[in-house]
Amino acid sequence: METFQREMNHNREEFRRTKWAKHREQVTGLFDTVFSKQASVDKIGIIGAGNCDDLDLDHLATRCNSIYLFDIDKESMINGIKNFSESTQCKIQLVEFDVTGLGKVNFEQTLTSMLLNGEGIENVLEYLLKTNEHLSEIIHKEFAEYIGSFDVFATSAIYTQLFYNWAVDTLEKNKHNYEQMELIRIKDGFLDVRDQIVLNLQNLAFKCCTTKGFYITWTDILKMKPEYTQTTNQGINAIFSLASNVGYGAALLAIQDYMGKVDRREFSLCHWLWEFNEDKQYLTIGLLGKMKN
Numbered sequence: 046m047e048t049f050q051r052e053m054n055h056n057r058e059e060f061r062r063t064k065w066a067k068h069r070e071q072v073t074g075l076f077d078t079v080f081s082k083q084a085s086v087d088k089i090g091i092i093g094a095g096n097c098d099d100l101d102l103d104h105l106a107t108r109c110n111s112i113y114l115f116d117i118d119k120e121s122m123i124n125g126i127k128n129f130s131e132s133t134q135c136k137i138q139l140v141e142f143d144v145t146g147l148g149k150v151n152f153e154q155t156l157t158s159m160l161l162n163g164e165g166i167e168n169v170l171e172y173l174l175k176t177n178e179h180l181s182e183i184i185h186k187e188f189a190e191y192i193g194s195f196d197v198f199a200t201s202a203i204y205t206q207l208f209y210n211w212a213v214d215t216l217e218k219n220k221h222n223y224e225q226m227e228l229i230r231i232k233d234g235f236l237d238v239r240d241q242i243v244l245n246l247q248n249l250a251f252k253c254c255t256t257k258g259f260y261i262t263w264t265d266i267l268k269m270k271p272e273y274t275q276t277t278n279q280g281i282n283a284i285f286s287l288a289s290n291v292g293y294g295a296a297l298l299a300i301q302d303y304m305g306k307v308d309r310r311e312f313s314l315c316h317w318l319w320e321f322n323e324d325k326q327y328l329t330i331g332l333l334g335k336m337k338n
């Protein structure tokens with residue numbers, strides 16, 4: 046999974062950081078809104094930092110004492126932070142971290158060998174179900190040292206990247222071992238695991254904040270097409286209604302769960318178009334808030 050993610054991160058256009066300037070401004074705006082509400086900020090944590098193209102770390106570093114960057118792909122973070130000043134880099138800690146918890150149970154090797162050997166569908170589904178039952182406990186242990194420690198905690202466009210794309214890619218390579226209906230059932234099993242991972246992350250991201258801390262998240266919600274523009278111009282309700290048909294399930298689940306957890310008095314939501322590359326634009330939702338008591 047780490048290799049899959051590293052290849053995705055490395056496979057980026059030259060000058061992407063420049064191309065993402067507007068997206069980065071929107072992300073910085075979310076942090077600035079929180080800074081305007083927080084008298085002092087000691088520690089910031091960001092999960093999914095990757096190449097750091099969406100982060101203005103020089104700006105964030107002027108507002109805090111330390112920044113913890115987390116990602117499954119440490120190599121990209123090592124390269125990403127080279128774009129920032131030395132004084133900023135001195136405030137940064139890089140943490141190689143897999144938010145799924147799957148690495149702790151040898152999941153990648155086990156599932157890959159099951160699919161490669163054409164393991165019976167019932168055994169594959171049973172394995173996914175069993176793994177799912179333990180994920181919450183595993184990942185809570187992984188996060189334990191960070192609970193309650195960040196004044197601002199954030200996740201960067203991570204929900205749509207978690208587990209599922211890698212799992213479907215692995216299944217695709219071994220699809221000759223299964224019937225069409227079996228492939229559908231395995232993918233459904235993957236979706237259950239993915240949903241559990243999204244909910245675990247959401248839960249823990251709020252818990253990583255101090256009692257007064259804010260959790261910021263931004264996520265791609267759908268891939269834009271010219272015919273969606275009229276609807277998306279109508280505002281957030283129209284966007285959610287469109288996204289419920291053509292949007293990303295992981296993002297919708299995370300947003301819905303966020304809304305249920307947040308104190309509505311301190312909450313804000315915005316949206317923008319993320320010019321990802323020449324061919325792709327994603328409608329992106331940004332959220333910030335504190336967990337309700």
Ligand SMILES: C[S@@+](CC[C@H](N)C(=O)[O-])C[C@H]1O[C@@H](n2cnc3c(N)ncnc32)[C@H](O)[C@@H]1O
Pocket residue numbers: 050051054092093094095096097098099100115116117118121142143144145201202203206207208
């Ligand atoms: C779309 S990128 C976010 C953009 C990124 N901040 C940048 O500017 O390059 C999502 C990030 O989530 C990371 N990611 C994916 N799965 C992960 C996992 N299981 N644990 C931790 N990070 C993960 C990827 O490595 C990637 O860097």
